[in-house]
Each structure stands twice: as C-alpha cells, then as structure tokens.
Amino acid sequence: MRAVVRDRYGDADVLRQERINRPAVRDDEVLVRVHAAGLDRGTWHMMTGRPYLMRLFTGLRRPRNPVAGLDLAGTVAAVGAAVTRFRVGEEVFGFGSGSFAEYTTAREDKLALKPPGLSFEEAAVVPVxxxxxxxxxxxxxxxxxxxxxxxxxxxxxxxxxxxxxxxxxxxxxxxxxxxxxxxxxxxxxxxxxxxxxxxxxxxxxxxxxxxxxxxxxxxxxxxxxxxxxxxxxxxxxxxxxxxxxxxxxxxxxxxxxxxxxxxxxxVAAKQRAADLELLTELIGAGKVRPCLERTFPLDQARDAMRHLEAGKARGKLAITVRRPQ
The missing domain is CATH 3.40.50.720 (NAD(P)-binding Rossmann-like Domain)
Incomplete structure (x- = not known):
C-alpha cells in the first residue's frame, strides 16, 4: 500500500511516499481503508520529535511508527475478533495510528460512525x-x-x-x-x-x-x-x-x-469515541462544521505540512488518500 513515512525526526523534508505492507489487526482493532486524513499540530510534533519529552513514548532516536498521521476517515476493511461496534463496509472517523496511508488500524474505542452529512475530507479534520x-x-x-x-x-x-x-x-x-x-x-x-x-x-x-x-x-x-x-x-x-x-x-x-x-x-486531550459521537450530534444539528480550507493529495503531504508550518491555514487541512470512484 502507499504511505507517507519518515525514518528520522525533522522538518517536512523527512516525509516521503513509499509502498509498505498493510498493518496487522489486533483483536480490539479495526482495519480502516483510509479515504482522507487530517493534518494537525500533533502530527507536526510527531514529525519533528519536539518537545523532546515525547520521544520517550514515540522513539528516542527515530519514530517507532514510521507512518505519519493521526486523524482519519474511511471505511471498515476488517475487524479484530473482539470488535463489536463496527462492521465491514461502514464509514468511520476517528484517531488512527499512521493515517497518511491507504490502510491503518485504530482501536475500536477511538472510532465512531462518520457524520452522514460530511465528506471524508471534512470528517477527517474533526477528531484531534x-x-x-x-x-x-x-x-x-x-x-x-x-x-x-x-x-x-x-x-x-x-x-x-x-x-x-x-x-x-x-x-x-x-x-x-x-x-x-x-x-x-x-x-x-x-x-x-x-x-x-x-x-x-x-x-x-x-x-x-x-x-x-x-x-x-x-x-x-x-x-x-x-x-x-x-x-x-x-x-x-x-x-x-x-x-x-x-x-x-x-x-x-x-x-x-x-x-x-x-x-x-x-488540557491533555483524551481520544474517546463518546466525544466523537457528541460532535457528530452537534454537526448534525448544524451547530458545528469543519472549517476545511484546502486538501492535498497523499503525494503532496510535504507541501501540506509546510503550509501548516507557515501559519497560512484558515482552519483545517486534509490529505486525500483515496478519491471517489
């Protein structure tokens, strides 16, 4: 599968697109076929490895997970043996582990059904x-x-x-x-x-x-x-x-x-499905809407990150991983 990876910490130049294997799915995880991924400051911190304290959790010298990205929206491709909330084919959004890729895994309790009125790109910029x-x-x-x-x-x-x-x-x-x-x-x-x-x-x-x-x-x-x-x-x-x-x-x-x-x-934000579900209700009621300024294709993830770093974004940026057929 295609994925945006890095093997060291640094600026946007460390990001590159490669073909890698699909991730394995644990019992409490969902395999998501990613349609879009959100870009946020958390992804920037993970890329740069700053502040340095976070490297105790992400890898001291290099990232433990080479694939970039946290926010995601896509369809369920497979579910682990212990997963009960989702079925293959359902549209979901939430927090993943390496969402700048055609497939990623996410824990069941970090996903929710995608708000029906949103595109995948709009949904992907909601979670973080x-x-x-x-x-x-x-x-x-x-x-x-x-x-x-x-x-x-x-x-x-x-x-x-x-x-x-x-x-x-x-x-x-x-x-x-x-x-x-x-x-x-x-x-x-x-x-x-x-x-x-x-x-x-x-x-x-x-x-x-x-x-x-x-x-x-x-x-x-x-x-x-x-x-x-x-x-x-x-x-x-x-x-x-x-x-x-x-x-x-x-x-x-x-x-x-x-x-x-x-x-x-x-605030140290916690990744909870219950909050995603509350946001879905607010979006459905017209009280909240994603402010999506611009989308970038997966092979332009570097440019997207530079746009974020420069402080030019008006609201949110998304990476389109899979375009509608």
Whole structure:
C-alpha cells in the first residue's frame, strides 16, 4: 500500500511516499481503508520529535511508527475478533495510528460512525482538533452559558472549533486572530473579534470568565490581565512551551494557580469515541462544521505540512488518500 513515512525526526523534508505492507489487526482493532486524513499540530510534533519529552513514548532516536498521521476517515476493511461496534463496509472517523496511508488500524474505542452529512475530507479534520477544543472548554474550562469566553488562535485548527463549541454552550465569544482571518472567525459565529496585530486583548477594556489559549505565545501575566478576578485560563499549545517538555507555560500556570483567585489549567486531550459521537450530534444539528480550507493529495503531504508550518491555514487541512470512484 502507499504511505507517507519518515525514518528520522525533522522538518517536512523527512516525509516521503513509499509502498509498505498493510498493518496487522489486533483483536480490539479495526482495519480502516483510509479515504482522507487530517493534518494537525500533533502530527507536526510527531514529525519533528519536539518537545523532546515525547520521544520517550514515540522513539528516542527515530519514530517507532514510521507512518505519519493521526486523524482519519474511511471505511471498515476488517475487524479484530473482539470488535463489536463496527462492521465491514461502514464509514468511520476517528484517531488512527499512521493515517497518511491507504490502510491503518485504530482501536475500536477511538472510532465512531462518520457524520452522514460530511465528506471524508471534512470528517477527517474533526477528531484531534475538535475533541481538544471540546475537552478544553467543557472539561478543563467548565464553560457555562452566559460566560464571556476569549479564544486565541481562533482561526486555527483547535480555535475554529472552539469558537463554534463555545457558542453551542451558550457563551458570548470573542475570537483573536490576524487581520486576514477576521472574516473567517466572524463566519464561525464569534460575537466579537480582535485583530492581534492592531489591538491588545488584555488592554483592560474587557475581562473574560474563560480564556482558551491555543495560540501558544501569550504570557501568563497577559492572560491573567484579561481574566476576571475568578476567571479560568486553559493553556495549550506546545510550539512555544520549550523544546524539552513543550509545557513550560502550562506547568508555571498550574504551579501558580493554587495561590491566586484565578484558575490556570491545561488540557491533555483524551481520544474517546463518546466525544466523537457528541460532535457528530452537534454537526448534525448544524451547530458545528469543519472549517476545511484546502486538501492535498497523499503525494503532496510535504507541501501540506509546510503550509501548516507557515501559519497560512484558515482552519483545517486534509490529505486525500483515496478519491471517489
């Protein structure tokens, strides 16, 4: 089968397309014939091997799993002996292990039936980013109707879902992004927008009950200035958190939180079928939609990753693995 692989950590140049064997299916796994794969910052971290702490789990000197990609959407090709939720031929989406390939495996409890109104490309860009946004708002942020919520990086993968989900939870939402992406964030339902190149969200003119920060670069002091006296900031993103752990801000925030009236916390997203099913309901109700900017064929995975690295993406990017017949 065709797959995008790498045998070392590095930038997009380490990615290459090769023919490899199909993966073996364990008892609790599903073999998915991949139609499309999503591109996200998690895949970028896995490619670069940064922060370095993650290599304890992914391979110290080189990736244990050479195939790139996490998000997937496709059809069930085979099921393990213990699998009961899916049948061959069903359309699914979720979290895989090496989704930049014609076939990949996924645990049964990390998949759900594909939302019927979405294309494979649209479904493939939901799992990692939308689940992270959902758990950041609902679980870590404890969002409530009527709260004033600020979303940094509102035009990005996690941010574009966070804006919509916060609105679905009944919040008054402000999205922070660049000038060229203000229209996108407004179209996602944001009540207010802030252009970070012109305005400061922490200028004291407005305070927020909840901040979901996945832009990765505002200092803790800046976030605290924008919070209400008892507000919560959920700090995410590992690009600016240091090369060793990637969680420098998160760790400092959680160390400080017990000594102040504000709550500083983080989200470590869990891959759960139940959250995929909830997102399917919200998509079906028209409250959430994937913001898919562009698709790339499998043999252009390098170009897709460079587009993501450059910060050019408006929402999400997808890799088309198998085109409709």
């Amino acid at each position: 980013s939308a689940v992270t946004a959902l758990q950041g708002l609902r679980d870590a942020g404890r969002v409530r109707a009527g709260q004033k919520v600020l979303i940094t990086g509102a035009s990005g993968g996690v941010g574009s879902y966070a804006v919509q989900l916060a609105k679905a939870f009944g919040a008054d939402v402000t999205g922070v992004c660049s000038t060229s992406k203000l229209d996108l964030v407004r179209s996602l339902g944001a009540d207010h927008t802030i252009d970070y190149s012109r305005d400061d969200f922490a200028d004291g003119s407005r305070h927020y009950d909840l901040i979901l920060d996945f832009a990765g670069n505002p200092s803790l002091s800046l976030l605290r200035k924008a919070l209400s006296a008892t507000g919560t900031a959920v700090v995410g993103g590992g690009e600016h958190g240091g090369r060793l752990t990637g969680m420098g801000r998160q760790m400092r925030g959680m160390a400080l939180s017990p000594f102040i009236s504000q709550r500083l916390t983080m």
